[in-house]
Amino acid sequence: MRGRLPGRGDRPAHRTRARAGDFLRINAELTGDDRPSRPQARVPTLVRLGPTRTTLRVAVVGAGPAALFAADALLRQDGVQVTVFDRLPVPHGLARHGVAPDHVDTRRVAELFTAIENEPGFDYRLGVEVGRDITVAELAAHHHAVIYATGAGTDKPLPIPGTKLPGSMSATEVVAWYNGHPDHTATHVPLDSERAVIVGNGNVALDVARILATDPERLAATSIAPHALAALRGSRVREVVVLGRRGPQHAAFTLPELVGLAAREDIDLRVHAPEGIDVSAAPDRQTRLKLEYLAALPAANDSGAATGPDDSAGPGHSRRRIVLRFQASPWRSWEPPAPRAYGLCAPNCPLGTTTTTPRRPRPSRLPAPRSSSRRGWSWGRLATGDSPSGRAVRS
Numbered sequence: 130m131r132g133r134l135p136g137r138g139d140r141p142a143h144r145t146r147a148r149a150g151d152f153l154r155i156n157a158e159l160t161g162d163d164r165p166s167r168p169q170a171r172v173p174t175l176v177r178l179g180p181t182r183t184t185l186r187v188a189v190v191g192a193g194p195a196a197l198f199a200a201d202a203l204l205r206q207d208g209v210q211v212t213v214f215d216r217l218p219v220p221h222g223l224a225r226h227g228v229a230p231d232h233v234d235t236r237r238v239a240e241l242f243t244a245i246e247n248e249p250g251f252d253y254r255l256g257v258e259v260g261r262d263i264t265v266a267e268l269a270a271h272h273h274a275v276i277y278a279t280g281a282g283t284d285k286p287l288p289i290p291g292t293k294l295p296g297s298m299s300a301t302e303v304v305a306w307y308n309g310h311p312d313h314t315a316t317h318v319p320l321d322s323e324r325a326v327i328v329g330n331g332n333v334a335l336d337v338a339r340i341l342a343t344d345p346e347r348l349a350a351t352s353i354a355p356h357a358l359a360a361l362r363g364s365r366v367r368e369v370v371v372l373g374r375r376g377p378q379h380a381a382f383t384l385p386e387l388v389g390l391a392a393r394e395d396i397d398l399r400v401h402a403p404e405g406i407d408v409s410a411a412p413d414r415q416t417r418l419k420l421e422y423l424a425a426l427p428a429a430n431d432s433g434a435a436t437g438p439d440d441s442a443g444p445g446h447s448r449r450r451i452v453l454r455f456q457a458s459p460w461r462s463w464e465p466p467a468p469r470a471y472g473l474c475a476p477n478c479p480l481g482t483t484t485t486t487p488r489r490p491r492p493s494r495l496p497a498p499r500s501s502s503r504r505g506w507s508w509g510r511l512a513t514g515d516s517p518s519g520r521a522v523r524s
């Protein structure tokens with residue numbers, strides 16, 4: 130699906146002219162002569178249905194990109210009617226409620242959806258949940274065929290103790306909140322601490338980090354939900370730390386997203402890779418370019434503070450900071466009296482093990498963190514003064 134929505138693989142919309150050269154240089158490297166010329170996936174030939182006496186009625190469950198592209202393919206056939214059902218009162222699934230509001234180019238896919246919706250034979254039944262408002266049997270009885278395109282709407286819980294403590298929430302919730310998902314208008318995202326931690330370092334993690342670190346006035350021009358914009362205007366978050374359990378060569382975010390983030394003049398992007406960045410360890414050209422790019426970014430030290438000349442960001446400063454922290458995985462979150470101070474990180478998590486396996490016995494109640502230990506990396510050290518890491522997002 131990612132390949133169908135414009136943006137992720139291209140220059141992100143939030144780029145600036147100043148770093149456009151980065152994209153050109155990287156694209157030139159990636160489109161060299163030895164690039165495979167064969168298509169990666171075979172596109173099947175369109176099979177025309179034979180002449181039918183009755184109209185073929187097809188139900189599509191879900192109104193996200195998969196459903197709409199399926200409807201589009203069906204409506205190219207003669208004599209087909211498509212009814213698209215969605216449990217929500219608005220269509221487009223995660224293209225509306227997932228894609229970040231400042232990814233303006235990607236969100237333009239809605240224009241393509243509008244063209245599909247205007248095709249003869251297309252119809253919506255919104256606000257209808259299959260399995261609750263209508264049964265699968267009823268749907269099958271009234272249609273010749275049913276296509277299920279219900280997506281993956283729930284998150285994968287992080288199975289470590291304490292993730293249900295106040296201040297810890299999933300990226301699914303945060304993203305749905307800032308995108309105005311009807312199920313999440315009442316969701317409370319605590320923004321009353323200076324540091325937020327995001328567990329996981331894929332593109333969704335970068336989306337959430339960027340939204341938290343962006344000047345709200347810049348977001349005001351986007352489709353961000355008004356309640357989220359109001360909350361972000363009062364946010365105390367100055368620094369967002371994005372945790373990756375393995376090294377930079379395993380970072381899950383894509384290079385265009387990284388370049389787009391680094392291009393943001395209003396955000397101070399830092400890298401903290403305790404074991405360094407070994408460009409020669411890259412298994413392929415994409416990864417090598419990503420490592421080279423990461424290696425060229427300013428560094429942050431073990432306390433999260435900038436080690437480069439720019440100290441205009443982070444707690445106590447006007448510019449917000451994002452720190453990409455590698456070789457760090459949380460194994461529990463704190464309980465009161467330090468609520469919302471998030472966990473211990475075990476550096477050097479061996480490849481192939483899960484992030485959730487503690488490397489030492491877990492006491493039932495941990496004291497509040499005081500300093501880093503030899504074996505573990507105390508998250509509390511990243512806290513500034515009396516302001517511990519205030520919220521954790523699991524992406």
Ligand SMILES: Cc1cc2nc3c(=O)[nH]c(=O)nc-3n(C[C@H](O)[C@H](O)[C@H](O)COP(=O)(O)OP(=O)(O)OC[C@H]3O[C@@H](n4cnc5c(N)ncnc54)[C@H](O)[C@@H]3O)c2cc1C
Pocket residue numbers: 130131132133134135136137190191192193194195196214215216217220221222223224227228229232235257258259260278279280281282304333336
């Ligand atoms: C935070 C985030 C950012 C993303 N950013 C990008 C990006 O920049 N570029 C990109 O290419 N991709 C991006 N993606 C991925 C992209 O949004 C998804 O791959 C895509 O939306 C999946 O399409 P889908 O139709 O399979 O599912 P969905 O978009 O999830 O749609 C499924 C629909 O089914 C409905 N549904 C579920 N159950 C029922 C039921 N029982 N009855 C009726 N309706 C039901 C849901 O309400 C929903 O509308 C992002 C995803 C997330 C989460």
